Amino acid sequence: MAGGAVTRFAPSPTGLLHLGHAYAALVAERLADPGWFLLRIEDIDRDRCRPEYEAAIHEDLAWLGLSWQQPVMRQTDRMQAYRDALARLAPLAYPCQCRRGDIRAVLSAPQEGALPAGPDGLVYPGTCRARGLSDAGPGDVIRLDVARAFDALGIDRIGFRDESIMPDQDHVLTKDQFLDGIGDVILSRRGMGTSYHLAVVVDDAAQGITLVTRGKDLFDSTFIHVLLQKLLRLPTPAYHHHRLIRDDAGKRLAKRDDARALRHYRQDGATPQDIRRMIGL
Secondary structure, eight states: OOSOOEEEEOOOSSSOOBHHHHHHHHHHHHHHTTSEEEEEEOOOOTTTOOHHHHHHHHHHHHHTTOOOOSSOEEGGGOHHHHHHHHHHHGGGEEEEOOOHHHHHHHHHTTOOSOOOEETTEEOOOOTTTTOOGGGOOTTOEEEEOHHHHHHHHTOSEEEEOBSSSSTTSOEEEEHHHHHHHTOSOEEEOTTTSSOHHHHHHHHHHHTTOSEEEEEGGGHHHHHHHHHHHHHHTOOOOEEEEEOOOBOTTSOBOOTTOGGGBHHHHHHTTOOHHHHHHHTTO
């Protein structure tokens, strides 16, 4: 894509930023140039998000030399937008009372070997699919009936193009492949009022994001987001799934890898240029 894109970096304030976050933020800024680079704070997980981590996000990104458009979007300020989107999807949604153990038990019963897993863990077997939203209880999640969603759109496959992974062809899942590999995705989680998938789609549209940059670990989630975009009649941006920063053992960095937090590198005397060299930029 030529310059002039609108990109975003959207961390959750549930821990300190690490080298992988630095790479993701710097890639998003680089691919926006000379467009707009935005910051979004994804803080819907109120049990795990902390104000000190949010403050650290701003501090660490500024130290790296990044700047972004104001104001910064925070998801906890946008709950009504998520409720409105959920209401639009209500005819294709149902409440689910299953816990992870319930799902595992159902999937384990008829088969041996590895259980089917997708972007959100075990692929939901549809146990509660016949329930109506009027049956929803306070402990339920709300799921999208994916088969009905495809039928409502009059399509039998969903796809997108990626700028960095085989950019000359579409990445496609058929309806059956989506159901077998991803399943009925959660639109609203217990105690949150939304889910990552629903919120990110609504927020990207609201911010006018034209290029979504994210790690390759979220590649399969993009099929979910494109489906939701079509159902909500929102634009589909371009996508760029970049490489992941890994530790010495080849494992993807996570927030529990506190030793690789930017804060610690700064305290040890590293410079922003040192960080860029460490992550291959």
